Structures are given as C-alpha cells and as structure tokens.
Amino acid sequence: MHKKIVFKSYSQDQQFLLPKNIDDFVTRGHIARLISKIIDSMDTQHILATYKGGGTSSYNPRMLLKSWILGFVYKTYSCRLLAKAIRENLPFIWIAGNQQPDFRTLNNFRLRLKNEIKKVFKEIVIYGIEQGIIEGKDIFVDHTKNEANSNKYKVVWRKQVENQLKKIDDELDELFKHIDKINEEEGKIFGNKDLPEQERKGFDDEKVKNIITKINERVNKKEITREKAREDKKNVMRVKKLLKREDAYQEKKKILGKRNSYSRTDNDAVAMMMKDKFTISPAYNEGIAVENGFVLDYVISDNCGDCVSFIQLVDGVIDNLGKAPENAHSDGAYGNEETMSYLEKKGIRNFLKYNTYHKERKKNWNEKNRLEGLTYNKKKDEFTCPSGIKLKFEKEKPDITKTGFVRNVRVYRSENGQCNKCPFHKSGAKTLSFSREYERLKEQAKSNLDSAKGIELRKRRGNELESIFGDEKLNNLKRRYHLRGLKKVNIEAGLYYIAHNIKKIQNKLSSFNKKMLFPIKYA
Numbered sequence: 017m018h019k020k021i022v023f024k025s026y027s028q029d030q031q032f033l034l035p036k037n038i039d040d041f042v043t044r045g046h047i048a049r050l051i052s053k054i055i056d057s058m059d060t061q062h063i064l065a066t067y068k069g070g071g072t073s074s075y076n077p078r079m080l081l082k083s084w085i086l087g088f089v090y091k092t093y094s095c096r097l098l099a100k101a102i103r104e105n106l107p108f109i110w111i112a113g114n115q116q117p118d119f120r121t122l123n124n125f126r127l128r129l130k131n132e133i134k135k136v137f138k139e140i141v142i143y144g145i146e147q148g149i150i151e152g153k154d155i156f157v158d159h160t161k162n163e164a165n166s167n168k169y170k171v172v173w174r175k176q177v178e179n180q181l182k183k184i185d186d187e188l189d190e191l192f193k194h195i196d197k198i199n200e201e202e203g204k205i206f207g208n209k210d211l212p213e214q215e216r217k218g219f220d221d222e223k224v225k226n227i228i229t230k231i232n233e234r235v236n237k238k239e240i241t242r243e244k245a246r247e248d249k250k251n252v253m254r255v256k257k258l259l260k261r262e263d264a265y266q267e268k269k270k271i272l273g274k275r276n277s278y279s280r281t282d283n284d285a286v287a288m289m290m291k292d293k294f295t296i297s298p299a300y301n302e303g304i305a306v307e308n309g310f311v312l313d314y315v316i317s318d319n320c321g322d323c324v325s326f327i328q329l330v331d332g333v334i335d336n337l338g339k340a341p342e343n344a345h346s347d348g349a350y351g352n353e354e355t356m357s358y359l360e361k362k363g364i365r366n367f368l369k370y371n372t373y374h375k376e377r378k379k380n381w382n383e384k385n386r387l388e389g390l391t392y393n394k395k396k397d398e399f400t401c402p403s404g405i406k407l408k409f410e411k412e413k414p415d416i417t418k419t420g421f422v423r424n425v426r427v428y429r430s431e432n433g434q435c436n437k438c439p440f441h442k443s444g445a446k447t448l449s450f451s452r453e454y455e456r457l458k459e460q461a462k463s464n465l466d467s468a469k470g471i472e473l474r475k476r477r478g479n480e481l482e483s484i485f486g487d488e489k490l491n492n493l494k495r496r497y498h499l500r501g502l503k504k505v506n507i508e509a510g511l512y513y514i515a516h517n518i519k520k521i522q523n524k525l526s527s528f529n530k531k532m533l534f535p536i537k538y539a
C-alpha cells in the first residue's frame with residue numbers, strides 16, 4: 017500500500033499583508049554585499065568631478081559602479097543585458113536600490129570612467145592590502161592577445177598603403193607631364209602666364225572644369241582634334257580621381273602612425289598573431305602583473321611586443337602598492353637589458369628569464385659556439401677563439417632600441433677578417449658585438465633563477481598567470497572585447513579585473529571565516 021503523497025503549497029498569486037524587504041532575498045555573505053561595502057568605503061570624488069551639474073537629477077554614481085562590477089562578476093558585459101538584469105535579477109535589484117537605469121544611462125556612465133577606472137582599480141588593490149590579503153612581495157608578469165570587436169578581414173597594412181601611394185605618385189608624374197604640355201600650349205595663346213593647374217595642391221573641381229573648358233575652346237577653334245581633346249580630358253579626370261585616392265591613402269598612413277597595421281572597424285586595434293600561432297586578427301595586447309591570483313596592475317597595448325609595456329606595468333604595480341615589490345619573474349620574452357636595468361634601478365630582484373636561459377640548461381648547449389667559449393685578455397682587451405684567432409676591440413657604439421633605450425655595444429673584429437676556422441663565426445660574420453652591462457645582468461638573473469627562491473617562482477609562474485587568462489577566456493567567456501577603441505577597451509579590462517579581484521577577496525575572506533567557524537557577513 018502506497019503512502020499518501022503530500023506536496024508543499026504552491027501559488028503564483030500568493031499575496032503578503034506587508035511587502036517583503038528585498039534585503040531578505042540577498043544572503044549576508046553574497047558577493048553583491050561585498051561589492052557594496054567596498055564601493056561605499058571608497059572615495060569617489062574623482063568620479064563626481066566628471067559631472068557638470070544642472071538639469072534633472074542623475075543616478076548615484078556609486079550605484080551605477082556597483083551594478084557594472086556585479087555585472088562583470090556575473091559575465092554580463094553588455095549594457096542592455098545589465099539593464100535587463102537590474103529589472104529581473106534579485107542581487108541586481110538589491111544593489112541598484114530598486115532603481116532601473118536604462119542601457120543608455122549605464123553605457124554613458126561606463127564611458128565616463130575612461131580616466132577614472134585606474135583609480136577605482138587602485139582602491140580595490142588597497143582594500144586587499146588593508147585586509148592582509150595582498151602582500152606585494154612576488155609579482156609575475158605576462159601578456160595575452162585578445163581579439164578586438166572588429167572585422168578580421170578589414171585590415172589596413174602599412175606595406176599595402178606605401179605601395180599604393182608609390183603607384184599613384186608614379187602615375188601622377190606621367191599625367192602631370194601631359195598636363196604641363198597642355199599648359200605650355202595654353203601659354204602660347206595666353207602669353208607666359210603660369211597656370212595654377214600645374215600645381216598638384218588645390219587641384220579641385222573648379223580648376224578641372226576650367227582646364228576642360230579651355231580644351232573645348234581649342235576644339236571649337238580647330239586648334240586640336242576631337243580625339244586629342246578626348247584624350248586630354250580623360251587624363252585630367254584621371255588626375256582628379258588619383259588625387260582623391262592619394263588623399264584617402266595619406267589619411268590611412270596618418271592613422272597607422274608607427275604601426276604596421278590597423279582595423280578599419282576599430283582604428284586602434286592592430287593585426288596580431290593569436291594563441292594558436294595561425295590566426296591573425298585585429299587585437300589588443302593585454303598585460304597583467306599578478307601575485308597569489310590577484311591582479312596588481314594591467315596594461316592594454318596596441319603593440320605586439322610584450323616587453324614594450326613591461327616598465328609601464330611594473331610602474332603601475334609600484335603606484336598601486338605604494339612600494340616596490342621584492343621580486344619580479346616572467347618568461348623569456350621580457351629578459352632584455354632595458355627591463356633588467358629598470359628592475360635594478362627600482363631595487364627589485366631580477367628573476368626575468370632571458371632568451372637563451374632554457375637552451376643553456378640543455379646537454380647539447382655548446383659553449384664553444386658562444387661568448388662563454390672565448391678566452392678574454394683584459395689587459396689587451398681582446399678575445400681568442402678556440403682555434404687561436406684573435407678578435408680585437410674595434411669600437412663602442414650606442415644601440416637605440418624601438419622604445420628609445422640606449423645600449424652601449426662593444427664591437428670586436430677578427431684579425432685580417434679570417435674567421436673560417438673559428439666555430440663562433442660559422443655564419444661568416446667577422447665581428448663580435450655584445451653589451452657588457454647586459455651580460456652582467458644576465459649572469460645576475462641566472463644566479464637568481466637557479467636559487468631556491470628562483471625555483472619556487474618558476475614553479476608558481478604557470479599557475480599564477482595562465483590560470484587567470486584561462487579563467488578569463490574559458491570560464492568567463494571573455495575571448496574578445498565588446499567595446500571599440502583603446503580608451504574604451506581600457507575601461508572594459510579595468511571593470512573585468514576589478515570584478516576578478518573582488519571575487520578573489522571574497523574567496524579569501526570566506527576561507528578565513530570557515531576556519532574561524534563563523535559565517536561571513538558583509539553588511
């Protein structure tokens with residue numbers, strides 16, 4: 017015999033004598049409460065300063081900022097989806113105080129943060145320091161390429177622009193020779209007066225019309241044939257068309273600046289090689305400095321080179337922490353003389369890998385083919401190859417990198433240019449060039465990397481950095497940016513890493529409270 021089945025009372029039309037408080041639906045340990053607590057304790061005067069005043073009342077910037085951060089926690093990156101969540105989702109309704117800003121208001125506020133987002137990010141880092149969660153001791157640096165919100169097939173390349181400009185210029189040279197000839201013929205009729213159409217600048221519709229009128233007059237006077245007039249008109253119209261095309265390509269060259277490419281749908285984005293080492297798409301280079309899973313600073317760059325923004329990134333870390341970290345570690349992309357010199361100047365221990373660090377650790381590494389395999393005579397300032405050929409000091413010259421850093425390079429040349437027996441110069445190069453300062457810094461880095469602390473940092477690096485990029489692209493579905501333009505992308509990245517750090521803070525506080533056996537409460 018079956019027992020009677022009993023169901024709980026269910027009614028969608030249930031009414032309450034008194035309305036329920038929204039606060040009751042959001043648990044005391046909810047991340048929305050932590051976001052609200054942090055933002056309420058923050059000085060937002062720099063955001064208030066962006067408001068002009070006057071007109072109707074505005075939504076409270078604290079509420080809008082809280083809503084955006086909570087949106088990024090819940091993978092809501094669109095202003096329309098955020099507006100929908102604020103209408104329908106209880107944590108969003110609570111954090112917005114039951115107010116309902118539309119998507120335009122939310123988007124306008126987000127754009128208002130273009131110069132303020134870094135300050136908000138810094139406040140989150142300071143909060144983590146105050147809670148004893150962020151130490152600012154060991155930092156790990158890395159970059160990743162994130163696709164821009166643009167069409168990958170609409171890319172403008174510098175080489176293409178320069179080639180087209182050269183072709184246009186060459187064709188214009190020939191056409192203007194023909195136009196000059198017409199002007200000379202005109203000069204026989206109108207004297208030696210210079211005609212303005214000889215000049216390329218200002219070759220506008222009015223001047224084209226005047227030239228064609230003169231050609232027609234010469235046809236009417238039977239000074240030239242109709243076939244000759246038709247050819248002259250065709251050349252004049254071709255000049256007009258080419259000059260317009262030249263202006264368009266000059267504008268593209270101006271947008272390019274020092275870059276090799278840009279996207280037509282997002283002019284700030286640059287074509288970059290993606291993680292799969294196959295796809296080339298318009299993207300931005302996103303760099304982060306991390307400690308124990310917390311992002312201490314971030315940089316969004318339109319330069320493919322990772323090491324270019326290393327100094328900017330570490331400067332940001334120092335500013336956010338209020339002090340220099342003790343140690344800095346990265347992969348081989350960052351270990352150049354400029355970055356190592358910078359760390360030494362700032363008093364940060366150098367654990368940067370240089371490009372040959374891993375190769376030197378392999379068994380097949382042959383020192384004889386390298387600088388280490390040569391014998392140096394300090395008194396004579398010369399090197400001797402294993403084969404006995406001497407390389408004598410020739411000169412010291414400055415080597416300026418793309419970032420403007422100056423390296424002092426010493427050049428040594430082999431006697432009589434004979435290097436055939438020397439394995440160091442198998443390539444046929446008769447000189448040896450290197451920076452003594454860089455060699456010293458590499459030795460320092462190698463010693464640090466091989467120490468107990470270096471081994472610890474090398475073990476931690478992959479988990480510290482790759483887990484954050486993996487979480488961003490796989491768990492949070494943030495494989496590409498939603499906004500366009502470098503300034504707007506900076507806002508988007510800032511909101512993402514603010515949300516990331518707050519989630520980390522909540523996890524740490526929750527873990528701490530579990531150990532202390534009492535529930536976490538943010539409000």
